[in-house]
Amino acid sequence: MKLDTSIACSLTPGAEIDCCGGTHIGYLKAMKRSPWFYDRWTIATERRLYSRAKLIVAHADIMKQELRDFYGINPDKITTLYPPLTINTQDTDQTRSELRRHFHLPDDKTLFLFPSSSHKRKGFPLLKDYFEKGNGEELLIVAGRPPKGECKNTLYVGYCNEMPLLYKACDYTILASSYEPFGMVGPESVANGTPVIFGENIGCCEIIDRKARVTFNVSDAESLTSAISLLKASPLTLTPPYTQYLAKKSLASVREHVEESLRRVQLVP
Structure with missing residues (x-):
């Protein structure tokens, strides 16, 4: 043939x-x-x-x-x-507070979602170091493979089959990947209304509007600290329809x- x-x-x-x-x-x-x-x-x-x-x-x-x-x-x-992009989204009438109770997450903290099954490549060591130095007002929420050992200011929620709702429950999604040619987590998060804080080397940053992302150098811990400080000073909030923050050519x-x-x-x- x-x-x-x-x-x-x-x-x-x-x-x-x-x-x-x-x-x-x-x-x-x-x-x-x-x-x-x-x-x-x-x-x-x-x-x-x-x-x-x-x-x-x-x-x-x-x-x-x-x-x-x-x-x-x-x-x-x-x-x-x-x-x-085959993006999984889910409409819900639940508020963020209600979603946090659903996932047993605190309602008085700033939550950074880290979805990962390959922690070293996704930059967990860098993130762990940052959050362990914090005062507990910011928490890293790990979904996927459990982290090894004790991790201060980190909560593990397991493998989640309700990722759209988990995105909506958190303030930001964060990745510090050493190598991430594209990264579907980025557009999935934004499409569910949650902005991202990503390494500047992650491919999907090319299609995410600057209003929905903050980037940093994954080789520089101070760059991560500065990026999160920027979010503290000027938090990102997205409004529907969330696909407006994704480049049309990516859809x-x-x-x-x-x-x-x-x-x-x-x-x-």
Whole structure:
């Protein structure tokens, strides 16, 4: 069977269009890891895939830059198309106070939600250090994998199947990821009315309005402190419809995303 066009979303050399949601070299550099056998195999496979593809669809401009810097890809064959967002939202008549009681959270604290199943990559050590130095007025709410050991000013709520409501119960969502090519948590949080405080290297910051986000340098603890101090002085509050804080070009459906990829591949010389 002959196909008109093939699209790869994984390590499948030979596709005409490759969707890049992250690079292995970028990941290793961000995590400060030296390559082992599997890493070298993965990087070699990526190079073959990228060299053979007619068009590479980067899921954020930061991925486009990695492809140029780390793999030497001709920028003419790279285009940025943000991944189609399937955002889980949930309308509720419950107030934030009622939602906090539902999740057994205090109503008199500023709550920073940290959804994570990969704490080291998501920046938990940096966040833990900040919140442990606090006076208890600000709490880190961990959803997902439990943190190890005792953590002052941190509450663990477990794996949550009501994430839209948990977003709404908290003041902010926070991530300090060392490597986060896009980060669906960002648009999910904003779409549920909760602004974000994110590392400036996180890809989804490109599609979130500045009125709904504050960013910081994940390599600088003082930068995190300054960002949270900024929020204390000028808290962020979002008003519906919350999709107004997300770039329209990020709200395409899967079908529209594929159709645009097919249109752009025809423009590549």
